[in-house]
Amino acid sequence: MTIHKSAEDYLEAMLMLREQRGYIRSIDVAAMLGVTKPSVSYATKRLRENGFISTDPAGMIVLEPAGLEIAERMYERHKLLTELLKGLGVSPETAREDACRIEHDLSVESFEAIRRHAAQYDSNRNGE
16 A cells, blocks of 8 residues: 555654654644644544554544554654754754655665664764
8 A cells, every 4th residue: 555745744743742742632733744633634534544543532543553653664764864964964953854855755775774874873983
């Protein structure tokens, strides 16, 4: 199944909110992504229909295993790419924005190469 960039953004935002607050509300997703509540309602309906999320009895959003896997992958990419760009001298805000754009289009092969390079850099820097 192909998942679109916007769905990846929603799932990543949901994971970030869960880590920050311990729960996920639609209104918080809207605020984080800078979109309207109706946009979140539409997106969550699609994500729910495809088995990526569900809602608990209190109406909070729950990431299902398939959605969590995508969210974690996107968030890992985002964090590593942000740190890489900041390490190259890019301002933190620009690094975050650019990482968000890059994370969706980067191939698995290229991301794995970046991950290996970053790990090697860290081990060299730490004298290992």
